[in-house]
Amino acid sequence: MSDEVSIDQEVYDRLIGEGKSERIARAKAKAASVRKAKLAEGATLGPRPAEQAAKALEEFRANAGGGGGVATKTAAPADAGGGGGRLTPEERAARVAASLGNGGAKEPASMGVPQSGDHTHRLLALVPPAGIQQVQAKQQDKVYTWPHLLLVEFVSLLAAGSLLLIASFFLDAPLGSLANPNEVPSINKAPWYFMGLQELLAYFHPMIAGVTLPGVFLVALMAAPYIDKNPSAKPENRKVANMAFTFFLTFWGLLVIIGSFLRGAGYEWVWPWVQGLGFTL
Amino acid sequence: MANKDLKTTVQDNVIWKSIFRPGSIYRKGYRDTSRDRALASMNNVLYHLHPVKVKRHGLKLTYTYCLGGLSFFMFILLTVTGIFLMFFYTPAAGAGTEIAYLNMRELSASVTFGQLVRNLHRWGAHAMVFTVFLHMARVFYHGAYKPPREFNWVVGVILLTLTLLLSFTGYLLPWDQLALWAVTVGTNMMGFTPVFGDQVQFVLLGGVEIGPNTLLRWYVLHVLFIPFVTVIFLAVHFWRIRKDGGISGPL
Ligand code: HEM
Numbered sequence: 001m002s003d004e005v006s007i008d009q010e011v012y013d014r015l016i017g018e019g020k021s022e023r024i025a026r027a028k029a030k031a032a033s034v035r036k037a038k039l040a041e042g043a044t045l046g047p048r049p050a051e052q053a054a055k056a057l058e059e060f061r062a063n064a065g066g067g068g069g070v071a072t073k074t075a076a077p078a079d080a081g082g083g084g085g086r087l088t089p090e091e092r093a094a095r096v097a098a099s100l101g102n103g104g105a106k107e108p109a110s111m112g113v114p115q116s117g118d119h120t121h122r123l124l125a126l127v128p129p130a131g132i133q134q135v136q137a138k139q140q141d142k143v144y145t146w147p148h149l150l151l152v153e154f155v156s157l158l159a160a161g162s163l164l165l166i167a168s169f170f171l172d173a174p175l176g177s178l179a180n181p182n183e184v185p186s187i188n189k190a191p192w193y194f195m196g197l198q199e200l201l202a203y204f205h206p207m208i209a210g211v212t213l214p215g216v217f218l219v220a221l222m223a224a225p226y227i228d229k230n231p232s233a234k235p236e237n238r239k240v241a242n243m244a245f246t247f248f249l250t251f252w253g254l255l256v257i258i259g260s261f262l263r264g265a266g267y268e269w270v271w272p273w274v275q276g277l278g279f280t281l
Numbered sequence: 282m283a284n285k286d287l288k289t290t291v292q293d294n295v296i297w298k299s300i301f302r303p304g305s306i307y308r309k310g311y312r313d314t315s316r317d318r319a320l321a322s323m324n325n326v327l328y329h330l331h332p333v334k335v336k337r338h339g340l341k342l343t344y345t346y347c348l349g350g351l352s353f354f355m356f357i358l359l360t361v362t363g364i365f366l367m368f369f370y371t372p373a374a375g376a377g378t379e380i381a382y383l384n385m386r387e388l389s390a391s392v393t394f395g396q397l398v399r400n401l402h403r404w405g406a407h408a409m410v411f412t413v414f415l416h417m418a419r420v421f422y423h424g425a426y427k428p429p430r431e432f433n434w435v436v437g438v439i440l441l442t443l444t445l446l447l448s449f450t451g452y453l454l455p456w457d458q459l460a461l462w463a464v465t466v467g468t469n470m471m472g473f474t475p476v477f478g479d480q481v482q483f484v485l486l487g488g489v490e491i492g493p494n495t496l497l498r499w500y501v502l503h504v505l506f507i508p509f510v511t512v513i514f515l516a517v518h519f520w521r522i523r524k525d526g527g528i529s530g531p532l
Contacts, residue, residue: 142334146306146321149335150328156347157354164358164408168400175389178382179374179461181490190466191452193410193445198466210470222438224421225431233424233532245421280459281407 008032023141053129057087060095060128086130099126174280186265187278195259196252202267330519332527339528344423348416352444353515355409359447362402363504369395372500374456374493381456381496406448413444425529433521436514443511450503456496465491 012029016022087095143149190198200209228241235242264270264278272278291297292309301308304320311317322333338344369388373380388395417437420426426434453464468491472482487494522528 141337143337143340144315144318144322145331145333145335146318146328148340149331152340152342153347153350156342156351160351160354160408161358164401164404167404168397171400171404172389172396173400173403174459175385175455176457176459178379179456179458181461181492183458185458185462188462188466190463191449192407193414193448194467197470201470205473206470207473207475211474218438218442222435225426225428225434228427230424231427233427233530235422235532238424241424242422245418249418281403 005030006033008036056128057130060087061091087128095126095128188267189259189263189278189280192256192260192279192281196255198267199255199259199263202263332523336528336531338531344530345528346415346419348412348419352409352412352416355405355412356511356515359402359405359409360508362398362405365398366402367504370454372454372497374496379456381454385455385457406451410444410448413441417441423529423532427529429525430521430529433518433525436518436521440511440514440518443507443514447503447507447511450499450507453491453496453499454503461491 007026007029009029011032012025015025015028020028189195197210197214200213203209204213228238230238230241232238260279261272261277262269264275270278289309292307298308302320302324304317304324305311306317306321311321319333322328322331366388369392370384371380374382385399388399420434420437449464449467453460468482468486471485472478474481483489485495485498486492487498
């Protein structure tokens with residue numbers, strides 16, 4: 001016999017028909033066929049959690065009624081009417097108290113922890129299945145970080161590392177002549193990522209170009225998530241935001257390109273093929 | 282055969298077992314099961330940045346383009362190469378004793394791998410600015426700054442600023458004409474800060490113009506202060522990614 005579990009074709013087809021994804025349909029169909037096989041072997045499948053919970057609750061109520069020394073003014077009237085699938089708050093308190101051995105009435109029956117002085121804290125309490133919080137999160141398609149994500153990261157790290165190493169092997173970082181505060185070079189430029197600001201300097205007063213505008217840009221950038229209240233992340237629903245950001249990036253990129261490549265001595269406009277590149281990294 | 286024995290000898294002893302916790306992929310008896318895959322993340326300090334499981338769509342190269350990760354890789358690479366450079370560099374530039382500049386010349390002339398490491402540091406710095414920019418763009422176009430990730434975007438903008446500052450303070454350190462004048466353009470602008478312009482410039486330059494004091498100041502900022510602040514914000518950034526439910530999307 002192979003390791004492959006056969007799948008329940010009927011269930012599979014039905015789920016696919018309902019528009020479930022191929023993975024989910026396959027998994028459920030597998031489970032269904034396993035369940036069938038077990039039933040065929042005469043195995044009794046365990047009680048469903050809800051039944052189990054109800055049973056545990058009943059047992060508990062039966063015992064508590066007999067009275068451990070703790071205050072169990074239970075048999076809450078609300079309970080009789082309602083589903084009765086849950087402990088009332090009083091019952092829960094009684095139950096916790098009983099398991100902690102409070103009130104000095106009785107030793108807790110089955111905690112298994114000796115009550116010698118060595119133990120300074122005991123936080124363990126029994127939680128009825130019905131008391132467990134059910135988190136209703138959407139099932140997501142997830143994979144293990146190791147090996148899947150770490151492999152991708154490792155490869156991209158190697159690729160980037162080798163690219164940089166090759167570049168560093170063939171291209172030397174520039175080193176000019178010794179700094180001389182008395183000799184202003186004819187071509188005088190900031191590093192490329194500040195070239196946009198320097199280009200703005202050509203049009204505006206330095207206080208505007210060097211302080212006000214960058215300040216406004218930074219604050220606007222930080223405020224973006226609070227301004228853009230559109231909950232959708234789909235490109236087709238956020239044309240305005242995408243256009244605004246693209247405009248901003250293009251504008252900034254243009255400034256950097258102009259400043260880097262089209263400005264020469266004295267920050268005059270030049271064509272790089274006429275006067276050469278006035279640009280160093 | 283011999284190979285297998287060697288592996289057993291290396292892995293099956295007290296020291297090895299004390300280093301690699303159960304489930305580590307380096308530990309003897311690692312099996313490719315769900316349990317051990319989960320333990321591989323939980324029991325390794327480096328992998329612990331990651332959750333045990335990640336959304337499948339986030340693995341697609343075209344979702345993150347690995348840009349955040351590459352920015353971080355650049356930061357690590359710059360730290361390592363930067364420490365190497367620190368062994369050969371003195372931030373001194375008094376008139377006639379411009380040791381900083383001499384150090385740069387010696388670095389390429391007589392330090393083994395000096396030029397190569399300097400190149401890596403230089404190109405790596407440009408690359409980091411670039412990847413951080415692109416990372417920001419990809420986050421924007423994916424709308425990945427939307428609730429609950431608004432604040433992580435703000436942290437990101439701070440990281441962008443810190444990256445630029447790191448790059449800019451480093452630019453001065455070779456103390457050549459290029460460095461001096463490129464930085465002058467920038468610091469002149471700061472002088473136009475409303476009201477406090479002169480004071481801001483004075484504090485940053487350690488004087489009224491760029492000189493030896495500026496070099497020392499920017500050196501300390503570059504190798505200690507700004508990296509320190511950056512690491513703190515990186516920690517918050519990575520922590521928030523997980524607290525905000527991992528990577529955003531799918532779109
Ligand atoms: C030093 C610079 C930075 C580093 C090392 C870094 C690192 C990372 C990493 C590793 C991720 C995981 C996802 C991915 O790789 O894309 C991430 C996500 C994120 N980053 Fe950054 N980042 C940096 C700068 C920025 C900047 C400048 C911004 C925005 C202005 C930003 C905003 C975000 C946001 C909002 C996320 C969550 C994205 C999502 O859930 O899809 N980060 N960052």
